[in-house]
Amino acid sequence: MIGIEAIGVYIPETRVSNYSKKAQFNLDDYFIEEKLGVTHVAVKGASDQTSDMAIRAFEALSRKSDFDKAKIDCLIIVTQNPDYNLPHTSAIMHGKLDLSSNCACFDISLGCSGFVYGLSLIESFMQRNDLHHGILITADPYSTILDQNDKNTSLLFGDAATATLVNRNPRFTSGKYTFGTSGKGYSELICKDNILFMNGRSIFDFAARQVPADIKLLMEQNGQNIELIDKFVFHQGSKYIHQTIISRLKIDPQKAPFAAREYGNTVSSSIPILLEKELEDTSVNTIVICGFGVGLSWASGILFRTSN
């Protein structure tokens, strides 16, 4: 039985206020608070690389979970903003943390669907290869690729990293996953010449159409009733897309938190940031997770609390 034992989160303390950009972009408070749902975005230190953020998330995990660093046998980083394209950032992190030489390391290139894919991947890779102590990192600092004059992106994306401990003594295990791709839309969310471009309308339409259908498929494949799920931890794209999705699925908003207000859309870190809290809430026994975005790509999963 392999699954999530604990999650560590790093969100940089530096925040840029969207209220300070009202004049620049001709914004009102309603747009900031109800459409974006993001009042501040978190920004990493200028010299911090992706591996530095990853290590801070790892340190946060170390403070809350008692594990032996020397026993880590799998380290996966989900990122599309690596320190270098070559080598993979997980190797750099492996070196900085002085991990064991028998630790398997690789990076996965995925955006907002990356945590769900990554969780499925680390679970299946560890199961197949008889590994016992895995770390799944998400770290995608978009601040390095944002055009501060682009209203579509600069008000929305924040920096963060997370570290998830995956082992054989988990608090949550997963059911069946669903995955999908709409590659024809790949240029709607793309980084060219180090600048992020997003066609917000197109991404909204994609998510509003694809995510509800995928959640229904997930319920069906897992033989679950959506009304009996305790929590829905969806990618925090924006408040408007989040509300649209839960409204289409007729989900009680109390069960589907939107909590990116003070740090922004943190790409692959958005789901584990919220999951960290749900791990502690023992009244929550079933959690649906769903990520969607860059690719265009989506992935959903369901987590069940174990008796541990």
Next chain:
Amino acid sequence: MIGIEAIGVYIPETRVSNYSKKAQFNLDDYFIEEKLGVTHVAVKGASDQTSDMAIRAFEALSRKSDFDKAKIDCLIIVTQNPDYNLPHTSAIMHGKLDLSSNCACFDISLGCSGFVYGLSLIESFMQRNDLHHGILITADPYSTILDQNDKNTSLLFGDAATATLVNRNPRFTSGKYTFGTSGKGYSELICKDNILFMNGRSIFDFAARQVPADIKLLMEQNGQNIELIDKFVFHQGSKYIHQTIISRLKIDPQKAPFAAREYGNTVSSSIPILLEKELEDTSVNTIVICGFGVGLSWASGILFRTSN
């Protein structure tokens, strides 16, 4: 039972001769033929992107294996030279090939160990998620990051791509894999500011030490006798490192081909290029594969012919 059914290979027709560089680098034929073992390097077309090469390998696979494109439910690309950092190149390929919307797509960032890792990953991911028709691509065109005045790299690396069909009717299935990382050495093979740097001596020492030990571990974990293995398909780093490894392992050179002479070190494609031929040779029933390089990273596996 999941494993390799067929492999398609794309090596660009354009070749640059190392003999033409004898004056520039003060080389002799012995160095070219016996140390490097590479007389020509393959070079992609200037406007070809990684996804274009990947699609040519996919087309080569389509010509030799009868599969239904519409049924592909998993597409993984191993590369450290993606079309863009964001989105992943597998999404772009998905769009260009007009694949099914229920096809899972992601990229893996790994270098010369990438095929072995990628094979293990696609097998375990497909098994866990009940997928049936997977494509594993390797495509890492180093020509775009080579300094043509750098003797250590420009004489060695060639461009290629491969496509491996992984399904439930395989010709080869795998045993246990071994994986390892030496992240402290990450800067010995790195791409900074779009230029590849390699400390050749350091990489040689790493491979000469690590690979023989890993092959012994692989044999032990699979309960196999190295003398009874039919073929050893090792990463084609250079002829000298290849000979050093097989000599240290006392492997009959007839069983361990070095065949990169006319196209170069093709990074993650080096192993599947050779494997393609071994699939057809029905006298070959057991194959050991091993990749090593960027990271520093290594991975080994063993393939067994099925009765299909």
